[in-house]
Amino acid sequence: MDTLLATVIHDAKNGLATLGAWLEQARAQTPSPALEEACRQAQRINTQLVELLALHRGSEGTLRLAIADHDLADFVDDLKAEWLAPPQSTITVSWPADAGRIGAWAFDAYQVKLVLLDVLRNALRHARTTVALRLAVEPGGGIRFTVQDDGPGFPVAHSATMHDQGSGLGLSFARLIAREHRTPNGKHGDIEMKNAPQGGALFSLILP
Amino acid sequence: MDLRDKYGLLIDDMADMRATVRIQLADGGLEKCDQARNVKEAVQKLSLRRYDLIVCDYNLGQGADGQQLLELLRRRQILPLTTAFLIITGETSYEQVATAAEYAPDDYLLKPFTADALRTRLTRILEKKEALAPLYRHLGPKGDPVQALAVCDELLAQGSRYSLDILRHKGELLQTLNRSQEALALYEGVLQQRATPWATVGKARVLAAGGDDTAAKEQLAGALKAYPNYLAAYDSLAAILEKTDTEAAQAVMEQSLAVAPTTQRQRRVGALALENEDYVRAEEAFKRAVEKDRTGFFKSHDDYAGLARSYSAQGKVQEALATVKDMSQYFAASPALTARQAAVESQVYAKAGNAEAAKAALQKALQTRQGGDLDPATQLEIAQACFTSGSAEQAKDIIRNLAEDHHENDQVLAEAQKVFARAGLGDEGGVFLDATRKRMVKLNNDAVALAKAGELDQAIAMLTEAADRLRNNCQVAINAALALLMNIHRKGMDTSALARAHHYILQARHANPEHPRLEEVASFYRKVAPPGTLILDDE
Numbered sequence: 001m002d003t004l005l006a007t008v009i010h011d012a013k014n015g016l017a018t019l020g021a022w023l024e025q026a027r028a029q030t031p032s033p034a035l036e037e038a039c040r041q042a043q044r045i046n047t048q049l050v051e052l053l054a055l056h057r058g059s060e061g062t063l064r065l066a067i068a069d070h071d072l073a074d075f076v077d078d079l080k081a082e083w084l085a086p087p088q089s090t091i092t093v094s095w096p097a098d099a100g101r102i103g104a105w106a107f108d109a110y111q112v113k114l115v116l117l118d119v120l121r122n123a124l125r126h127a128r129t130t131v132a133l134r135l136a137v138e139p140g141g142g143i144r145f146t147v148q149d150d151g152p153g154f155p156v157a158h159s160a161t162m163h164d165q166g167s168g169l170g171l172s173f174a175r176l177i178a179r180e181h182r183t184p185n186g187k188h189g190d191i192e193m194k195n196a197p198q199g200g201a202l203f204s205l206i207l208p
Numbered sequence: 209m210d211l212r213d214k215y216g217l218l219i220d221d222m223a224d225m226r227a228t229v230r231i232q233l234a235d236g237g238l239e240k241c242d243q244a245r246n247v248k249e250a251v252q253k254l255s256l257r258r259y260d261l262i263v264c265d266y267n268l269g270q271g272a273d274g275q276q277l278l279e280l281l282r283r284r285q286i287l288p289l290t291t292a293f294l295i296i297t298g299e300t301s302y303e304q305v306a307t308a309a310e311y312a313p314d315d316y317l318l319k320p321f322t323a324d325a326l327r328t329r330l331t332r333i334l335e336k337k338e339a340l341a342p343l344y345r346h347l348g349p350k351g352d353p354v355q356a357l358a359v360c361d362e363l364l365a366q367g368s369r370y371s372l373d374i375l376r377h378k379g380e381l382l383q384t385l386n387r388s389q390e391a392l393a394l395y396e397g398v399l400q401q402r403a404t405p406w407a408t409v410g411k412a413r414v415l416a417a418g419g420d421d422t423a424a425k426e427q428l429a430g431a432l433k434a435y436p437n438y439l440a441a442y443d444s445l446a447a448i449l450e451k452t453d454t455e456a457a458q459a460v461m462e463q464s465l466a467v468a469p470t471t472q473r474q475r476r477v478g479a480l481a482l483e484n485e486d487y488v489r490a491e492e493a494f495k496r497a498v499e500k501d502r503t504g505f506f507k508s509h510d511d512y513a514g515l516a517r518s519y520s521a522q523g524k525v526q527e528a529l530a531t532v533k534d535m536s537q538y539f540a541a542s543p544a545l546t547a548r549q550a551a552v553e554s555q556v557y558a559k560a561g562n563a564e565a566a567k568a569a570l571q572k573a574l575q576t577r578q579g580g581d582l583d584p585a586t587q588l589e590i591a592q593a594c595f596t597s598g599s600a601e602q603a604k605d606i607i608r609n610l611a612e613d614h615h616e617n618d619q620v621l622a623e624a625q626k627v628f629a630r631a632g633l634g635d636e637g638g639v640f641l642d643a644t645r646k647r648m649v650k651l652n653n654d655a656v657a658l659a660k661a662g663e664l665d666q667a668i669a670m671l672t673e674a675a676d677r678l679r680n681n682c683q684v685a686i687n688a689a690l691a692l693l694m695n696i697h698r699k700g701m702d703t704s705a706l707a708r709a710h711h712y713i714l715q716a717r718h719a720n721p722e723h724p725r726l727e728e729v730a731s732f733y734r735k736v737a738p739p740g741t742l743i744l745d746d747e
Contacts, residue, residue: 010300050299064307064437064467067405069372074332081325104372106404110302110318141402183403184430208403 003060009053016046036087050114051173058176065108065180072135072143073100075109079116079133091127093120096135105143107207111177112145118170119147119203126151126201138206141187145205153195174205183208209331209338214260216241219250219277221269229263229296229326236327247272247280247505254281259291261330264313266297266305274313275305279470280505282311289344292333296321307437308468339363339370343377352727353381372398379410385724388414405431405438412441416448424448437467446476454483471497471506478514482521483626491518498531507538509548510585520556528556544586547576551589558596570597577606581679584610584620588627595631603631604640611641613680615648616720652687664695675712682723685716689729693736701738709733710742 002010020042027035057063076099085093116133123131127149134146171191178189187208196202216238220226226243233241242259244250246268253259264274274295281287293313297305306316314333317326337344343363346356360378364371375398382391395411398404408431416424428445435441442464449457458480465473478493494515512535519528532553539545554569573590576582582590587610594603607624614620621641628637651674658667671688678684689712692705713729720726733744 013300064303066306066309067435067438068312069404069406071369077328081328100369103369105402110306182434184408184427184434185403187403 003056005056006053009049009056013046013049013053016042016049020046033087040084040086047114047118048169051118051169054111055169055172055176058180063176063180065111065177067106067108067181069104069106070109071100071104072102075099075113076133076135078109079113082113082117083120085124089124090129091124092130093124094130094132096133099135102135102137102143105207107181108177112205112207115174115177115205116145116147119174119205122170123147123149123151123201123203142189142206142208145207147203148196148200150200153199153201154193178205178207181207209335211237211261211327211330211334212239214238214240214334215257217244217250217253217259217262218242218264219244219246219262219268219274220265221245221267222265225265229265232321232323232326233263235323236330246270247277250277251280251286254286258288261292261294261334262287263294263296263326263330266295266301273305275309275311276505278313279311283506285349289347290337290341292330292337294329294333308439310439310468310470310472336370336373339368340373343374347377349721353384353724354727357381357385372404376406376410379407383410383414383417384722386417388418392418403434405435405441408434409438409440409444413444416444421448421451439464439468442467446480450480454480458484458486469496471500471511474500475508475511475514478511478518482514482517485521487518487521491515491522494518509535509539509545512538513548513552513589516552516556520559523560525556525560529553532556543576543579544582547573547582548586548589550576551586551593554593555596558593563597566593566597570594570599574602584614584617584623588623591624592627592630595627595633600631600633603627607640608644611644612648613678615645615681616683621645648681648684652683655687655691659691659694664691664698667691668695672708672712675715679715680719682716682720683725685712685719686723686725686729688712689716690732693729693732696736703741706737706741710737710744713744 020039023035023039023042027039054063076096080095083093085091120131120133128151130150132146132148134148136144136146138144174191178191181189189205189207192202192204192206194202211233216233218226218229218233218241220229220243226245230241230243238261242253244253250262250264264277266274268274268277274297278287278293278295281293287293294315294317295305295313296317296319298319302316302318314336315329317329340363343356343359346352346359357378360374360381363374364378368374375394379391379394379398382388382394391414392411395407395414398407399411408427412424412427412431415421415427425445425448428441428448431438431441432445442460446457446460446464449460458477461473461477461480465477474493474497478490478497481487481490481493494511497511498515512531516528516531519525519531532549535545535549550569550573554566554573557563557569558566570590570593573593577587577590587606591603591606591610594600594606607627611621611624624641625634625637628634628640631637651670655667655670658664658670668688668691671684671691675681675685675688689709692709692712696702696705696709710733713726713733716723716726716729730744737744
């Protein structure tokens with residue numbers, strides 16, 4: 001039932017998976033910084049393809065989310081486990097310690113994880129020393145993930161795309177996933193970007 | 209949580225994948241682990257022993273997958289709630305699978321994964337299972353909803369970190385016990401804190417059960433807008449619509465079929481299309497169900513009967529008869545199969561104008577029915593054949609008996625109503641079935657009133673007569689046992705009465721293992737029965 005574009009993306013992903021396997025094998029046999037970097041690039045392209053596919057489905061109206069209850073402490077643990085900082089990175093990443101207090105929330109953990117890992121990677125590129133992920137209950141209902149860095153902040157004139165390495169793919173994906181989270185009484189999620197009063201960029205993902 | 213003392217089952221069709229995952233599991237401390245290559249082997253293993261955890265690859269080869277296996281295990285109730293079920297899957301299939309699952313596993317793990325990730329996920333699930341084990345003990349077919357409810361409250365009072373899971377179970381238990389007001393309050397309480405699909409649909413179900421179909425429909429429409437692939441919402445909505453507007457119900461089921469094209473959903477669409485006299489669509493849906501499931505796990509006589517009926521209504525007599533014949537090839541021989549085939553065949557012949565062949569086939573079906581206890585669907589098929597051949601009285605006798613036997617089972621009564629409707633006797637059927645149901649309720653009420661008034665002998669006589677005649681009526685059997693036990697309690701031990709009470713409790717258990725009043729009578733029995741007499745074991 002997929003369109004041509006979706007099929008091509010799938011093919012590319014499969015090809016990339018094969019490439020990734022070869023790279024992993026090569027890296028295991030003769031480790032080198034170049035192969036490390038090649039593996040990371042392959043992963044990055046894979047993420048982009050996943051996002052592209054989601055955006056394509058979103059525009060076709062065929063994107064499906066798996067909304068289910070997830071324990072937020074477990075979710076943060078998974079996020080931490082999958083987070084791969086670049087080697088030699090000196091940036092400290094801090095994680096929310098009190099996610100368990102909120103308990104469980106209904107959302108698509110797979111897609112939201114992709115969004116947050118992407119945002120964290122971006123923040124890392126701009127941070128000077130620290131990146132912080134926070135999680136809080138929204139006053140009007142919903143939860144808010146915030147990623148804050150201590151870099152120069154979003155450039156005011158191009159706040160929507162500049163931070164996102166050119167294409168704006170990650171940002172569009174984040175917005176799509178946020179907005180596809182809906183509630184029966186008509187609320188939906190969203191993203192917010194602003195600069196913190198003390199400097200640095202603040203990215204929020206709000207889930208209803 | 210240590211995996212060392214756990215027993216695992218690893219299911220994957222690829223030998224090298226099994227070897228890799230087995231090593232990863234061993235790294236995580238799991239020593240005891242059986243392996244299965246496919247669904248058949250997995251089911252065999254599972255029927256031999258209880259496993260603490262199951263790791264199952266999504267792709268099992270030969271068109272079977274882990275999600276289907278899970279569905280099979282849940283439907284056949286051979287997967288204990290205490291067993292962890294983890295599906296491992298590639299990214300591409302994950303997106304398709306997880307968003308349209310009929311039954312959710314405890315978790316999915318995406319490939320490639322590390323031994324550490326695998327252990328973390330399993331440990332997490334097992335910790336939850338352990339915390340909820342006191343609750344799981346009282347859930348399921350042999351469970352006791354009242355006790356389960358008490359455990360829910362206890363765990364909630366302790367501030368369990370799994371409170372949302374517990375609330376979800378509690379809501380279902382309250383619904384089972386018909387405590388609608390409490391269930392409604394529970395769902396509304398949850399929804400005030402957070403939006404979540406199960407609470408939205410739970411609330412709609414409670415509203416529908418209370419007769420407020422309009423509010424329930426509104427609730428479900430909202431649910432589907434927010435969660436367009438939440439299958440339970442489609443099912444609940446279709447069930448409400450079916451009462452008044454079968455075409456709208458069919459449209460809703462068609463939508464759900466687009467989300468998850470499973471055999472069960474094809475069957476539902478086929479049945480609704482038959483109701484709506486949309487025979488072309490019915491033929492297509494049943495054909496899919498039959499073809500997809502010929503060697504599958506969910507095959508049912510109903511699909512073949514439905515397909516034959518769809519053909520027959522379009523005048524495709526040969527196709528209809530061939531479909532009936534096909535059943536012999538795909539199902540084991542049994543009285544139910546013989547009767548079903550004959551009853552369907554009779555209707556096909558009648559529709560084709562061959563009254564003689566129709567009568568002959570009907571005779572065969574009726575004869576088989578004399579032989580013993582047939583399931584409701586087969587009996588109704590025979591009743592339908594009677595109507596078609598002009599034996600309305602005989603049809604009504606069959607339905608009366610069936611309705612008395614299953615007067616608490618709304619589904620059987622609804623199916624019976626459809627048989628009347630197809631015979632053009634919808635109004636009469638409604639009155640007939642309502643009267644039958646009321647008669648049974650009155651019988652039980654009268655007997656209870658007699659017992660309360662001290663006329664126990666009379667109550668016993670009434671109830672045991674009915675219980676001996678209606679072997680599938682759980683409530684009658686329970687009341688018969690209760691009356692016998694009350695008599696013993698009042699007048700002293702009577703071993704033959706005790707043995708009869710024992711017999712009726714087993715009969716009730718057999719009729720409906722999930723009846724909410726079973727535990728009440730069983731505990732009364734245990735109180736009354738002296739040591740050395742027949743024991744009510746929890747087989």
